[in-house]
Amino acid sequence: MRNSRLRTAVTTTAVAAGSAGLLAGSLYVVHAEGRSGGQEARLAGDSQAGRRTAAPATGQAAARAARIAGRLGDRTTGAYVDSSGRPVVTVTNATDAAAVRAAGAVPKMTQRSPATLRRMTGALQRAVADIPGTGWAVDPATSKVTVWTDDTVTGTRMAAVRRTTGRMGAAVRMVRIPGRLRTFALGGDAIFGQGARCSLGFNVKRAQQDFFVTAGHCGNEIQNWAADQQGAEALGTTVESDFPGNDFALVQTEQGAEGQSAVNLYNGQAQQITEAGDAVVGQRVFRSGSTTGVHSGSVTATNATVNFAEGTVTGMIQTTVCAEPGDSGGPLFAGSTALGLTSGGSGDCQTGGVTFFQPVTEALQVFGAEIG
Template identity: 40%
Template sequence: MHGSPLPRAVGMTALSLGLVLAATGPVAADSPAGDLSPDQMAAMRSAFGLTESGVTELIAAQEAAAETESELREELGPDFGGAVFDVDTLDLTVQVTDRSDFGAVRAAGAVPELVDHGESTLDSVMEALDAAADGAPATVHGWYADPARDTVVIEAAPGHESAAEELAASAGVDADAVVVEESPGTPRTYADIVGGNPYYFQDGGDWYVCSIGFGVVGGYVTAGHCGDEGSDTWHDVPGTQQIGTVAGSVFPRSDMAWVDVTNPDFTPTAQVNDYDGGTVTVTGSTEAPVGASVCRSGRTTGWQCGVIEAKDQTVRYPRGQHVHGLTRTTACAEGGDSGGSWLAGTEAQGVTSGGSGDCTSGGTTYFQPLNPILERWNLTLLTG
């Protein structure tokens, strides 16, 4: 995941440890976008072509959709087939495997859709592919369940679609439940070698930088490829002011870590840096549905927004490092953004893992969902 040192610096993102940043301007308290910073509001308006009131309406609709999805998932049980939110129409489509459930879906305010496979079947296909991941060639870039199309998508490098088909066959999955698509970009992690700004770590004598994700009681969460368990994190290079120690780290398989802040000069907060002189206050970690808008924060590329395309994607990074359970998005990111914050409104979603492309040409970026990180190490997210 590391290369040769670069003669440029890329800064820390998301959590401003030891710094006091200006508060955002007041917005009506009853507005679901009331805690958005001006920069975050501007980024969402630009990404989705909306007015300020349109952004407010979008956030309110997807918050309601998340609640509806959760309620129907519990009510329908094994008949629940998946859910997709549409940022244009603000509709939530809920797939079911039994047409008799249409009434319950409509009663909840969602649009019903009958599917052949559904979430349970797609999950089984994903599990089979994950089990066969070690034998997959480097030309297969990953796979994810696409509820909108009721299929699992396997991505392969141009001209290597047959390798993806062979993987599906070796995993013993139903060919009707998968499709193979060309993936021109090769996923990579976003850790980058730098020298000069906070949240640095060392590996093999070289200095690297990543972005801080979210403050938790006692520290902060970030990406697992941003330092092994037991390694130190620093505010500067060559390491005169230590922030803390990586208390837990998992990479590959997952891409999650948390840092125990041991320096009393650094205080974890519920804030995310908006890189416009202010902060966004995190209010919770309710997971947004597929199709919802999300924005990410990273010092390299600032605020970038997009939509959630899929969840539980398996991504294969170079050297056979595969990561399961990532969320796929259309927002861009670049080196140094790894570990940074993802928000749906003010709800924390996850930390940047990696992707393909960049913020000039566009690309696909994956994040490690936050709640599994909190659950793994019994962490408490700081909220305000």
């Protein structure tokens, strides 16, 4: 990632406060070099800044589905929210089905076992991970593995992907993503460091000290952060960073965040963030960014693998929320729940797109931190 291309979008913890120390946001790392009106994944229910930012109707259902699936562990292929807004959890036996039903969700028997699907994704990891522009995730609704390729995957590389997926037969669904998956970020309400611009993630606390989380590819490049290009208003220092593999970084702040975290709605208001949670397929979500404001869409996959030119990132959230350069790092959230940090994708907010997010729960667990 070249500093000359690195810019960001920022969210604020408390818009009324106007303090540089209260900035929050993260980095969007993709640049779509091509556009197409026939994209597989388009923006679902787009929302402009502040137009519709209340907790989505699917929020409680998604949280319930995630909790129940977490209890089942390896005995489920995942959970999702169906078209009626009901929480659905996949199961492999009648005992688990009864437990899911008793917990207030709809059980669905999987067509393929979790072990079978894990073997398939393991085979993809061994055979395809070194091909940039590819990725995959398990679709719990169909018990299939969705494998995507961008426009750069052609010739012998596409042949290699098809050889691997061909051996899996009907258990694989192939999707073409127009454009190019690429680490790239442009600016907005920027924060600065080492001649580059990035944006912050959510304000967090660790051992009663103030930090913020952001994208790891930013933390890899930037050590000292400031609110202005001249570096006069110091924001903090990167203390930990992980990319590729994951895409998160931890920055210790110079100014206290007063234990709060919120998302800028770009209408003079802020959405308070009080907790972190796990995204669920079918859930309605929002992303905030300085180029295009607030947009919404739905989660299409969790635990997704994305192969960027810089390396493979695993465990990602895939969505239909659009993003553009300058929305870099805008937080993914649902109501007052933090879900992710923008990491990459393809497309724009004119034609729609596919965007991937680093789950914030994983970052918090690794860093031993919690939402401020």
